[in-house]
Amino acid sequence: MAFPTDEELARVRKLLENVEGSRVVGEEGTKIEKFKFEICQTILKFFIKSEMSQKEFSLLLSIDEALVSKLINCKIEVFSTERLLKYLEIVEPDYKVSLESSLGKKQRLP
């Protein structure tokens, strides 16, 4: 384990001071925000694993690069759920969405 040098840290701090941060949705998020965030996370994992460039990814999703940047930064407020599901279907054609409710659980009881 070797932390970066002080010079390197100073350089990175300056570089990342005003860069657009990746969106985080934690426990404070609404259910719909968490759902959209999960979709973004799945798409991001695909993007990282694929080692595509943003340009290549934009061609795959048929959107411009600026939107790809928003997508991989999990900017959920930019996209509708329907739109995110459309992108998800491209990267994960066999995706499944499950819905669990107290009503459903009761219905499954014998």
Added chain:
Amino acid sequence: MSLSSILCCNQITKKEARVDRNVKFDSLGVGVRISYDLSLRYSDIDIKEVIIDQYYTKKHFDMSDWIILELVKTLHNKTYEVKAMNGKFKYFATEPLFHNHKPYRLIFLLEKNCYYIGVINAFRISEKKYGIPN
């Protein structure tokens, strides 16, 4: 999040916090980096330790290691895009991370083949940016 992962993520207490053996000190004798044991999963890596660079104390007096550790816990089971890379280090910037309903920005790093998160800066950000009333 499963019960086991919640337990895992909440393992750390102030009592368990420890000063790393390799802690560096500046000219005032203040620790430059302090490490804490904290188990969480980030970007499919089992993180065992968080190292907090004390740089933030120079500018952000309302911050503390304890708040930063709470923010780091919210990264559990998440993955983010790399913002910068240099050699074996990958750098990330995330926001808003919430603590006591207040939004923060966290800048941190991962080192290749290592199991720690290195926090290099953290600070409060404007509530207005996220439509949160003061």
